[in-house]
Amino acid sequence: MTTNLKFIRLKIEDELIQPVNNLAGIRDELKADIASEIVEWYLNQRKTGHVHIRYFSSPKDSDYQGIWFHPDTIKRAKQQAADDQQPLNRLIYTALARYFEQSI
Numbered sequence: 072m073t074t075n076l077k078f079i080r081l082k083i084e085d086e087l088i089q090p091v092n093n094l095a096g097i098r099d100e101l102k103a104d105i106a107s108e109i110v111e112w113y114l115n116q117r118k119t120g121h122v123h124i125r126y127f128s129s130p131k132d133s134d135y136q137g138i139w140f141h142p143d144t145i146k147r148a149k150q151q152a153a154d155d156q157q158p159l160n161r162l163i164y165t166a167l168a169r170y171f172e173q174s175i
Contacts, residue, residue: 076103076139081160082129083136087167091138103139106167110144113166114151126157127165138163 091109095102116122140148145159152162 075142077142077145078137078139079145079160079163080135080137081164082131082133083164083167084130084133087164087171088136088138090171091167101139103141106138106163107141107144109170110140110148110163110166113162113169114147116169117151122169124155125165126155126161127168128161129164 091102091105094100094105098105113122117124140163148162148166149159152159155162
C-alpha cells in the first residue's frame with residue numbers, strides 16, 4: 072500500500088536511478104520495493120562488515136529526484152545515518168552506488 076511509503080528527495084544522477092527503474096520494470100515491482108531492498112542490502116552489508124564506512128556525496132550538478140521507500144527501511148537508515156553522523160540522503164546515495172558497483 073503506497074500510502075505508508077516515505078518520500079525522500081536527493082541529488083542523484085540519471086545513470087544511478089535508471090537501474091532502479093529498470094529492475095522495477097523487469098521484476099514488475101514498485102520502484103519503492105527495489106529502492107528499499109537496495110538500502111536494506113546496504114544496511115545488512117554494513118552490519119556484517121562486508122562494506123567499509125565510506126560515504127559518497129551526490130554530485131552537485133545532479134538534479135533532485137524523489138524516491139519512495141518503505142517506512143521501516145527509512146527508520147533503519149535514519150538510525151545508521153545518525154550513528155555514522157551522515158545525512159540520510161548520503162546514506163541512500165551510497166547504498167545505491169555501492170549496490171550497482173558490486174553488481175557490475
